[in-house]
Amino acid sequence: MAELVQLFLKVFFILTPFFVLSVFISLTRDVSAHTQKILANRLAMAVLISCVVIFLTGRYIFEIFGITLDAFRIGAGSVLFLSAISMVNGGSGGPKRPGTDDGVINMAVVPLAMPVTVGPGVIGVLLVLGVEHVGLTEKLKVVAAIAMASAALWVILRLARTLGSRLGSQGMEVIARLTGLFVSAIAAQIIFTGVRNFMA
Numbered sequence: 001m002a003e004l005v006q007l008f009l010k011v012f013f014i015l016t017p018f019f020v021l022s023v024f025i026s027l028t029r030d031v032s033a034h035t036q037k038i039l040a041n042r043l044a045m046a047v048l049i050s051c052v053v054i055f056l057t058g059r060y061i062f063e064i065f066g067i068t069l070d071a072f073r074i075g076a077g078s079v080l081f082l083s084a085i086s087m088v089n090g091g092s093g094g095p096k097r098p099g100t101d102d103g104v105i106n107m108a109v110v111p112l113a114m115p116v117t118v119g120p121g122v123i124g125v126l127l128v129l130g131v132e133h134v135g136l137t138e139k140l141k142v143v144a145a146i147a148m149a150s151a152a153l154w155v156i157l158r159l160a161r162t163l164g165s166r167l168g169s170q171g172m173e174v175i176a177r178l179t180g181l182f183v184s185a186i187a188a189q190i191i192f193t194g195v196r197n198f199m200a
Helices: 002-014 017-028 033-065 069-088 101-105 108-117 120-132 136-158 160-199
Strands: none
Touching: 002 120, 002 136, 002 160, 017 033, 017 108, 017 136, 017 160, 033 101, 033 108, 033 120, 033 136, 033 160, 069 120, 069 160, 120 160, 136 160
């Protein structure tokens, strides 16, 4: 149970939910509540499916390209760390809002799910997890953690109007930067593990 909680927190934070929330609010500020809910549903489902597929295919990608796990840990951790630094520094990079509600809904998969939520750093971490967890039970734990993290993201997005009004723009920025600090710590640990195993 403790391992499942740890995996959930890891996946949850690398998805940078509060940064995603700020982008989501900026895109849906002038749309109806119904449109906002549809977008939240599709976005969370797209994140869940893409993360599970990437996680389950990680081992095969390593085999095809002949990449060692520790080399990929260093690379993926570095990319994730750069993303975290951008968040801490207040980087946005959010997509522009389309002119219609249908246009907003059509952004659920691209670019909101990928690459805003499931970016290069997240993909790298999921690939590493796919190689680290080999048994059926271990893989099911990670899939469950991904499902829990996607569900938590869905809840946050469904509460976007409430959270946006309660926290305000400054509160959102503070939480996004704090998330960046947590993500940078996760990235540093991944890099450290890769370097330590590579030097051993």
